[in-house]
Amino acid sequence: MMDEKKPARDWPEKLLTWFDGHKRDLPWREDKPRNPYHVWISEIMLQQTRTEAVKPYFNSWMERFPTIHDLAEAEEAEVLHQWQGLGYYSRARNIHKAAREMEETYGSRLPDDKAAILALPGIGNYTAGAILSMAYGKKEGAIDGNVLRVYARLYQVEEDILKSRGRKEIESLVEATLPDRAGDFNEALMDLGADVCIPKNPRCSLCPLAGECVAFRNGKEKELPRRSAKKPPKEEAAACGLCIREGRVLLHKRPSKGMLASMWEFPMALAEKEEDAKKGLEQLLSGTTEDCLWTYKHVFTHRIWHMKAYPVKEVAVPEGEYRWFSPEEYREIPLAGPHARLAAFVEKMVD
Ligand code: SF4
Structure with missing residues (x-):
């Protein structure tokens, strides 16, 4: 049988x-x-x-x-x-x-x-x-x-x-x-x-x-497979600084360990709330932010970045791995995923 x-x-x-x-x-x-x-x-x-x-x-x-x-x-x-x-x-x-x-x-x-x-x-x-x-x-x-x-x-x-x-x-x-x-x-x-x-x-x-x-x-094809509910991803506001000087933009190299290790990014501050992220960015660059020019939601496996990019005036370059790059130069370096999108947007501004 x-x-x-x-x-x-x-x-x-x-x-x-x-x-x-x-x-x-x-x-x-x-x-x-x-x-x-x-x-x-x-x-x-x-x-x-x-x-x-x-x-x-x-x-x-x-x-x-x-x-x-x-x-x-x-x-x-x-x-x-x-x-x-x-x-x-x-x-x-x-x-x-x-x-x-x-x-x-x-x-x-x-x-x-x-x-x-x-x-x-x-x-x-x-x-x-x-x-x-x-x-x-x-x-x-x-x-x-x-x-x-x-x-x-x-x-x-x-x-x-x-x-x-x-x-x-x-x-x-x-x-x-x-x-x-x-x-x-x-x-x-x-x-x-x-x-x-x-x-x-x-x-x-x-x-x-x-x-x-x-x-x-048995009519169960839509019920299966069973899987335990996943933890919801952590949502963060990410304020990114657009600092442009003589056709060059300021970028930061992330640490060699952890998420997006050793990739380049726009100067960025993360916080739970958008206002706090923006303040964090102003503190980081000792400057003042202007109106947001770009927004993007980037979904990682365990977190979501709600990204906003602000021009920043009167910038003091922070300590650490920060450098000014022309578009020709930053096309050749590894940019952290969502920051590559921002770079494509910035390229139009710089040209
Ligand atoms: S293997 Fe998947 S697609 Fe095929 S009959 Fe079963 S549930 Fe349907």
Whole structure:
């Protein structure tokens, strides 16, 4: 008798057949055989960024750093500049450090051994599984949010997938179902999660697994996966100073540790309230602010900046890493994500 709670054993085959006919054309999937360096960089870029947005970054990255050796030889500032706009810059720093380790230890190649890959900076279980399965043909799973969602629905996993019990349950299901074509299977799950088994309103009528899916059979596809409520992000007012002197703007280099480390930004003060942020900025620059010229809301994972930019008169340059830059100069330095937007706005003022 068929177990009502489980999809048929051969569902991975059905998914692979669907994948063979539907796989997305993506620049990092073009090489035959797959290039481990391409898999690695694309997977790191895709961690926090939509696929469509990643494509141009991936292409220009590969033009600038065609090999691990080119990347290892580059200066960190150049690597960060190339990453600019993708956010979460620790990813770029780790890529750079890992490339240098590979240059020194593995002859500028990505190792094909799991323990060695996991020991590299910025490579966790998911990325290691993706590289090993897609580029080296090993039978490894790669569990990310898409996979958790698809399995939670397919097997009607009622546990919270953000807690260890739910995650473990899915990990053992993945291990038990992984076929020999693990790399294709992992990519098929990614494509299914991106286009069909999407977070809200899954498109079950288009799904190759609709006949297998327990949540769909029981009308629970929109209820699952279960996940505990996240803490709301911290909201802050960010007052940014526009200090322009003889066609140059004043910028500040952030500390080498913490959020947006070592990136350049406009002088900025953060506070809970807008008025306090503005006062903080006036104190920082010992000047007076004029009317706000630019506003922008930047959403990070755990915080939101409500940014406002004010021209500041009578500036005294504070202690620390502050420097005046022309637009030609600041186009070449790594600017912290939201500040790059402000820089584009300021460029028009300076010209
Ligand atoms: S049938 Fe629906 S819920 Fe189930 S795997 Fe397919 S898209 Fe997801």
